[in-house]
Amino acid sequence: MGEFPPDTRLALRTATSADLEDIATVAQEGFPDDPEFNYRFPYREKYPDDNRKWILQEYREYLEQPDKYEVIIITASDNDDKAVALSVWDISISKAHRGSDLGIPDNPEEQCRRRDANPIHFRKFKDRMNEAFELYFSEYGTDQIHLWLLATRPAFRRRGAGTRLCRWGLERASQNSICTTVLASPMGKCLYEELSFTDCGSFDIQVEGEAEKLQLWAMTHPKTDSVAAVVQVEYSSIISPYQRTIHISMASTPQATDGRTGSKTRQRQKTHSTTTTDTSQSSTASYSLDKYLNKANDRSPLTRYLSDFEDIPITERLSQSDQQTGRFHITDGYPRGGQ
Ligand SMILES: CC(C)(COP(=O)(O)OP(=O)(O)OC[C@H]1O[C@@H](n2cnc3c(N)ncnc32)[C@H](O)[C@@H]1OP(=O)(O)O)[C@@H](O)C(=O)NCCC(=O)NCCS
Structure with a gap:
């Protein structure tokens, strides 16, 4: 990505309900280039009114939940200062989404109330994203x-x-010392990579028996703590039928100065997952060194990370740590003595 002088015709601001119609226009014009939109709404050209009605409903719901979502837009002076780009950020993950079914009940037996959508694809998409x-x-x-x-x-x-919209989120994440996450479309992926997001792995969305499928990428931008840690996980071989060893080494990194630094601070390998078709996932993130050293308990990020290895019962957690070098040795295994 080249460095461009800021386009002074563009301005960034938080959206209000007065922007709702313009936001719907951005969504209706912008999202057809994201394959998931056509996947969910293949009949949107035949039923544009249905499509718009439910898009308005969807964004109204985001705007009505300012404690959970920030709807940030870019306006353009060469578009009467109306929105030309939109972003919706979940700023409070722990809060549940409060919204309607957007015309498609979760129960396939119930009547779908919009004609622009493929309800089977819509539900599959929702489930796989979750x-x-x-x-x-x-x-x-x-x-x-x-x-x-x-x-x-x-x-x-x-x-x-x-x-600019992505940088808004990165800046906010940086201020709160948290990371930024996204499930990316092909076009989005290019942009996020330019912004130093890293690829955690891809997953497909496909209804059984259909050839049509989507591919999306899970991407993260690590948080930029003043003291970050590089964590390298090497998933070692099975050392007995009942035991495996996971080696984790870590080292502190220089202070991160902005939202673009700190990439590739953690390598992670997963060997098994029941919910993805991708077998070679890797991801990056950073955790504060402090958190690792002081909170190596059941609630630590490290333990949460290890719990991702669903196929390995964890019998022994932190077996050794060296605070001087920041190196950990973790041994996890199946219960000794066999099953
Ligand atoms: C992805 C998407 C939002 C990017 O929007 P955008 O406003 O064009 O993004 P930017 O202008 O910041 O960056 C896009 C490109 O323009 C370039 N660019 C940025 N500022 C520029 C400028 N002032 N002059 C010329 N080019 C510029 C960037 O370098 C980038 O180029 P690259 O793709 O070759 O790396 C847009 O393509 C889109 O709406 N796609 C469909 C929906 C979608 O897939 N969304 C992502 C969901 S996860």
């Missing part, structure tokens, strides 16, 4: 800000709007 969020990001708990939606109207692209 699963992916859980799989890739639950370890961060409330220490994250999550980007749910990002789009720029096609006529206003490549002027830095998407980048």
